[in-house]
Amino acid sequence: MLEINGYEAMAMLDLDEAERKQLAMHIEGLKESFSALDSVDTSGILPLVSVPQLQNVLREDVADKMMSRDEILKNAPEQYDGYFQVPGTLD
């Protein structure tokens, strides 16, 4: 079975054994199907990150307050004194 613990860590997931087994099988299958790409010669071809002919819309440097702190914190699972709160990172 394909070892997927490393990808789990990168994706911040912690699967149970059944799910891990199921997904590892799919990932293995997908990975195999990707070998089809190897046959294409892409030397000299530049990567296409996104569809071209588009331009960035640059913004003028003007500050404006869109939202109050209360609105921003409204969706927070835990907050304290105007901050978002998480378990200690230094512990």
Place this chain on the structure above:
Amino acid sequence: MDYFVTKYDTNHSGGADCAVLEDSIMKKGSPVTAGSRMLADFISPIDATAVTKLESAGVTILGKMRMDEFGVGGLFPSLETSSCSGAAAAVADGVAAFALCNDYTGAVSLEAAALGLYYIQPTYGTVSRYGLVPAVASMDQIGIICKSLVEGFRALSIISGFDDKDGVMQAEQRLDNDNAQPMEHPEHKLRIALPKNVFSDNFDSISSHLLERLGDVEIVDIELKYSELYAPVMQILCCAEFSNNISRYDGIKFGYRTKEYTSLQELYTKSRTEAFGLEVKLAALMGALVLSQENYTRLYDKAMRIRRLMRDALQFDQCDIIAAPFPCLSRLCGLPAVTMPCGGNALTLMVAPGREDVLNTVLKDRKHI
């Protein structure tokens, strides 16, 4: 089937001049879940530009429709999870004249066609993504599910156009699809490419249906190169971008947070593992895989290069429309497209970027095939 996740006006009977939204499009102050447990309690902080435009055009928005979690399921046919677009079902039942939806995989388009509906995919970058829950940035694009293309293209005229709140947009002004004029072809008839290599044995039936529907057109025979790689390239690019986009869901600022945790690490992993469904997990893991140092060059970088080859292989100098049995090529290349039912199959007609007018004039006011 209850297609609604959120209903704005329970007394409204719906119908003409009414629209529904896939639950990835935001209406300020109301929930937006994108079909995920992760966002079960998330309240939209903003109005999507498309929503603002519809409302100021007098369109009534009835509510938000059920969707696959972040719309990602369409990428993995092997998982055999049944896709269920509430938006398509609602339009099929006549609840609303049209629905807005971000069908970056093409799965909703196929579902809509199976229900006898059209899916209009606008040119990439012509409808603002402000207020759309992002999934795959290079393909995210709000499109329209409709029963009538007249209604559909009218809606497209309303929602498309430049928006300085979206950092990347087409420079052109709003597409005036409402007043598209019939095309004139002094030199040649409308040329439709039906690439034999992408149709299976239903080629003859589809071409005869298409000819019947469109009348005096010329069928062009071109080959769609690299078509066998559409699926893997889509999967690689989509998983990479998707996995990155959903890393914002960590249980810290908003969204689902696991009930019990003793460390930051546990807060992260438990929140994400408990809230995400199988398809999302698969996409997240695949994204990590294709972007990892080990695989970046062979998979992600390679897929981007092949994407360029695919785009460059489009032969719009030899045809006006390319027809294909799947919509994914339009997503990979940012092409405007209409996916529709055609003799019991789904058919996607694609045109060059910005040429929605070709589809509009050819297909408008005509009956289903």
Place this chain on the structure above:
Amino acid sequence: MKYEVVMGLEVHVELSTQSKLFCSCSAKFGADPNENVCPACSGMPGMPAVINKRAVELGIAAALVTNSEISAVMTFDKKNYFYPDLPTGYQITQFFAPICQNGWVDIETEAGSKRITLKQIHIEEDAGKLVHDPRTRSTLVDYNRTSVPLVEIVSNPDFRTADEVTAYLDKLRSLLSFAGISDCKMQEGSMRCDVNISVREMGSDILGTRTEIKNMNSIKAIARAIEFESQRHINALETKAEKLVQETRRWDDDNGMSFSMREKEEAADYRYFPNPELMPVFIDEAWIDHVRKTLPEPAHVRFERMTMQLQLPEYDSRIITSSLNLCRIFDAVLGHVSKPKEVVNWIMGDLLSISKTAGVSDDEIDIDCEKFAAVIALVDDKIVNRAVGKKLLLKVYEQGIDPKAYVEENGLAMVSDTRLLEAAVQAVIAENEKSVQEYRGGSQKVFGFLVGQVMKKTAGKADPQSVNELLKKMLS
């Protein structure tokens, strides 16, 4: 055995924009937690990134002042990692095509001058701030700083001594703050520096094991950290008691030691990839020229002008050209009083002592230059004496008084009536017989005392020079 220390620097500098890099929240330092935050910079879905044009222009400016080659096309990329100070789970940075490469900065140390070469400068967004709350053993997260634009200036491993590092940081700070690119305040975190350090035997061309030290918040702390870390490397090489590993270490300035940051030890896979949400940014010559025109005269050019053309002392010129604000004040005052030496003396001797007492940095001195010039003119025209002028300047600085009107209202003009002055001197001579005798007996010390008495009698309004002369005349 002789050893050589090899160092490269990564300097992060926050750009002086009004708003953040990808959203329009204020980029100002010092707001209450999470006051400058919107859905975009707190990681919520639905708000596409929109590039701040000014940030790109300040990036171009940073490239210009460091003699870098500006890319015709730059891209933004994404770096993936999970940490609470990074609300999106990715940092938008420049990995594949940074804004510029191959720059250089010349530095001066006691050992002479040296050219430090730069690998690249890239634009990126800053992370948020974490505050550890010992009471609840939790971490509190503030996203005000999230997405504030930064440039990271990456040098080649050209440094050999802490002196060179210090000189380079001073030079960078001067170049960047002078051009208005950043205020470069290490205390507020708008300038941060990581040092990559390795030690090898003198003459060897193989680099030793490299460690990266972080978390120094002053130039002095950087010098201390380099001293400690290079010694640690040398000890490890000599005694083999400790095995050096390539790692990131945190500097603890209170204890004067560096500590391994264990969580960073595992080589993280950041999965960099081109940001598909943003298109490449094209930087053409016209844009670069436009930015070049907005740059102030470079500090070293101005320094030359001040010392050569205006014949000002090198020391004074160096102080003035260390701060764009001081240059502006100098120029503005000089526009009213065309005596460069006088103006410099007033800035150096008086204004800077006032601002220092008030705890205001050179870049933040805020004074009405027309009124400043009026004070100088009042002294120059002998309307008031120098001491009164000094007090007037303080009043201008603190209360913005109109010096001329203030002098009139408070009767501060010098006593210029000779008869009045003579009367005062006579009275002092009469009242201080003992001192007068001592003076006549040869003691110069008491002369100052007698001058003081006369000044006191005239309520400080006499011209001290006239008092001197008159007193001498009348005592002889």
